Amino acid sequence: MIPGAPYDEVALLRLISEGDAIAFRQLFERHKGKVYYIAREMLHSDEAAQDAVQEIFLKIWLHNQRLAGINNFTAYLNTVTRNHIYNVLRKEAGQEKLLRHLLQQEVITGEGEALNTLALHEMQRILHDAVSILSPQQRKVFEMSRLEGLKQDEIAASLGLSKETVKKYLADALRKLKSQLGAHGQSLILILLLQLR
Structure with a gap:
């Protein structure tokens, strides 16, 4: 212009x-x-x-x-913004659900809310660090599956991939996450394995 x-x-x-x-x-x-x-x-x-x-x-x-x-770019931008933020919130809610499940398995209850909150934040940091090592496609498939709760065929359709490719990405992601989380205890890995069924 x-x-x-x-x-x-x-x-x-x-x-x-x-x-x-x-x-x-x-x-x-x-x-x-x-x-x-x-x-x-x-x-x-x-x-x-x-x-x-x-x-x-x-x-x-x-x-x-x-x-x-x-x-009408303003309407278009509002839609893109709303959808993006809802996706962020949905991922956060899914991650929170997974972390609370981990917390119930990992932390002895009765120690008070402060311990639970600290443990939850530490697990959140550990999980975030572990997921960050995945390739962009592995991370996207993992998040859609585990955090958004989508089925493999839904992920495949959404990303334009075959169901077999989605399975491979999930398997590769699991392998990397198992390796990364190994230092944080076998029970954490076992719970993650159960979540990745």
């Missing part, structure tokens, strides 16, 4: 759909504050909100060809 020209969102979206990074930067600067505000309100974390802004706009850039046909 020409510097100093009036803001023309339809023209900007067309330029972005053609791969114009400068136009995309303009769009980002114009809308990032609103996305951050919504994400901060829903996720209750500055860091999570900043991550959400980056991930949402990355998705928009990666699917930039769609932008040429959009007449």
Whole structure:
């Protein structure tokens, strides 16, 4: 766009759909504050909100060809933002459920809520560190299966993979996680194995 020209969102979206990074930067600067505000309100974390802004706009850039046909970018952005944040919250809820199950198996109850909370946070850190070593595809399949509760055929359909490929990713993820979690006790691994049925 020409510097100093009036803001023309339809023209900007067309330029972005053609791969114009400068136009995309303009769009980002114009809308990032609103996305951050919504994400901060829903996720209750500055860091999570900043991550959400980056991930949402990355998705928009990666699917930039769609932008040429959009007449109401604000509505489109609201939908993308809402869906992304709901996915984040759903993953967190799934992870919390898994961690609470681990906690019930690993921590002797009766020691008070403080012990449970500390153990839960430590297990969360251990699990997060372990999952972070997975390849992007393994991590995506693992999270969809274990944290979102999707079946293998649903994951395959969603990602455009065969069910056998999904099974392989899960098996590879399990192998890596078993190795990574080995230092934290066999019972933790056993529970993870049961969760990965």
